[in-house]
Structure formats: structure tokens, C-alpha cells
Amino acid sequence: MRWSARVSGAAFGAALLLGLLAALTEAVELTFELPDNAKECFFQEITKNTTSTLEFQVVTGGHYDVDVILEAPNKEVLYRKVKTQFDSHTFTATMDGVYSACFSNEFSTFSHKLVYMDFSVGDEPALPGIGEHTTVITQMESSAQEIHKSLNSVADYQTHHRLREAQGRKRAEDLNSRVLTWSICETVAVVICAIGQVLVLRNFFTERRPFTQFN
């Protein structure tokens, strides 16, 4: 009875520890729209000595550029980029507190941007159960871990590829609708000009004061 209580206590403790670890690692990727003359800030609470990465890419809008500022809790600027299309910045937190990543489109007057952002804090949480046997890792387990890391990078490359493709595709769709609008407008303009010219010319010759010479 005592032994089983001990085991359950240990299991509970281990589960809590793992839950604790899971609670300290976050990775959020968001794609949001940044209207013109707007600034959007995202805040994340980071503990000291945690390696974090901020990654962003502008998907659509204008010249595909945005201003980025990453600030520490004491308002110290850790990273600043002006009119950049995409970048990735890894940093280690030197103090506990709330770090902020701000994206600004204040320099643009009419183009709103679609921005992809990935703010990941800490390492990926380990699978439940793996953390308990940290002393001996079999070759099978370490190979599986390698495969997992490679698949993570494959997924990462896929995300970047998807963003680039989305950029190209939206540009193409934009161009397509613009060509249609432009061709209709131009045809209408040509017709109006032609009819207008004839009407104006007719007007010259129907006035009471006759012109003595042709234009």
C-alpha cells in the first residue's frame, strides 16, 4: 500500500514536472492583416535565458515591406528593421518579463499588408514519457528523434514555400482582375472619346457664326 502510494506520488510528480515544462514552451504562428497607418503589437512573457525566435514575412500588399521592432521589458530595442520583407531573428532573453514584437505599416498611405509572424519561445516540448528515461537513449529512439527534427525542418520549409507561393499567386490574381477592369475601362473610354469628338465637331459647325476655315 505504501509502495503503491509512493509510486503514484512519484508518477504524479513526474507528470506535473512535464506539465510544467510544457507550460514554459510556446510557439505561435499567426497571419494577420495590417491596415495602412496601423501598428500591431504582440506581447509574450519570456523567462531569463530562454532562446526565442521571431520570424516574419509579408505575404501581400504594396511593396511587401513592414517595419519591425522587438523590445525587451526595459524598453531596450533588441532588434529593429525598417521596410523589410522577411527575416528571422533568434535571441536569448537576458531578463524575465514581457517582450513585445511590433509591426508597423505607418509609412504606407493606402496599401494594407498581410503579415505572417512566428514567435516561438523555448524548445519544443518533449513527448510525454520520453523525459523520464534521460539516462539511456537507445539507438532506435535517437534515430527517431533525428527523423523528428528533420520532419520539423521539412514542415518549416513547406511553410516558407507556401508563403512565397501565396505571394506570387495573389499577385497573379490581382493582375488578372486588373487586366479585365482596365480593358473594359479603356474600351468605354475609347467609345466615349470617339462619340465626344464627333459631337464637338458637329457643335463647331452648327453655331450661328460660321467658321471661315476648317480646323
Add this chain to the structure above:
Amino acid sequence: MNTLAKILALVLVICVKLATPLYFHIGETERKCFIEEIPDETQVIGNYKVQLYDPRTGGFMPSSPGIGMHVEVKDPEDKTILSRVYSSEGRFTFTSHTPGEHVICLYSNSTKWFSGTQLRVHLDIQVGEHAIDYANIAQKEKLSELQLRVRQLLDQVEQITKEQNYQRYREERFRQTSESTNQRVLWWSLSQTCVLLAMGAWQMKHLKSFFEAKKLV
């Protein structure tokens, strides 16, 4: 062992309160939308928490049960697939049935007309294999570590395959759009030339008959 468990529990409780996911501020009447471009049959789980600004302390109240959060999810064809009002803290989940851009919009169910106080929204959106809870699966199906790891790898590979398939579908759409633009430009230039020639001919004919009627020609 029991005291250790108690200490760990205490630390965990403290850390759960401190370890908050990403947060941002919105006005009470403001609407914030996020776009997720996902393949079909992909599960998306969103965890959120809303805090109301407390003017007395100048900070945000730790929990504000009065506010409700309206979550609206639209699929690529602009059809609403989820539209519900949740409490101030909770999670929403949906599975995509068509590949493409899904728009997740959040706004509070405040009835004010003008922008009221600020709201702090903690948000965490997990897509695909990140949305799977492996602890739950390990417990339910009684899998060993290696089996769980293999299950994770299988899920990852499945998600990668779905994404590749979606990539093929998107490339097809891109190609169709480009070919349509090509066609449109060709037709436009031909019709534009025809319209110009027709207008020119009509102008000449009309003016000739006009001047003949005026006895100037």
C-alpha cells in the same frame, strides 16, 4: 515523495498563471481576424483568454467572467463554418473540409456603440499535428515511448503529405490564373484594335454624311 509532489504542484500552479501564450490588445468593439491557409481535413485548435482593463489598478483584471468572446470561422468560399459565443476563457476547434484560406475572427460581445475599454486577448492557435495531444493518446492506447514517437512521426508525415497535395492544388490554380490573364490580354488587344478601327470608320462615315447634309463638302 508527497511533499515533493506538493511543491511541484504549487510551482506548476504558479507557472501556469505566469506562462501565458502570446497576447495582444484590442478595443472592446474591435474585430480581429487571423488567416490560416490549411489543406483539407486538418484540425485547428485555438486557446484564448480575455482580460478586461481595470482602470482602478491601471492593469488588467486576472479574470473577467462577464465578457463573452464571439468566434467566427469562415472557409475559403466565405461560408461560416463556426460562429459561437464563448465565455471569457476557452478553446474552439474546427476541421477544414475544403483546402484554402480560413479566416478566424474574434470580437467581444459588447453592446457598446463606441470603442469602450481595452481588452487583452491571449491567443494560441495550433494547426494539424501540433493540435494532437500525445499525452492523451499515450494514456488511452497504452503506447510505449517508441510507439508514441513513431505515432508522432506518422502524424507529421501525414500532415506533410496533405500540405504537398495542397501545394499541387494551389499551383494548378496559379497556372489557371496565369493562363486566364494570358487569354484576357490577347482578347483585349484584338478587341481594342477592332473597336478603334470601328470607331474610326464610324466617325468618318458620320462626319461625311454630316458635312454633305450641311452642303460643305
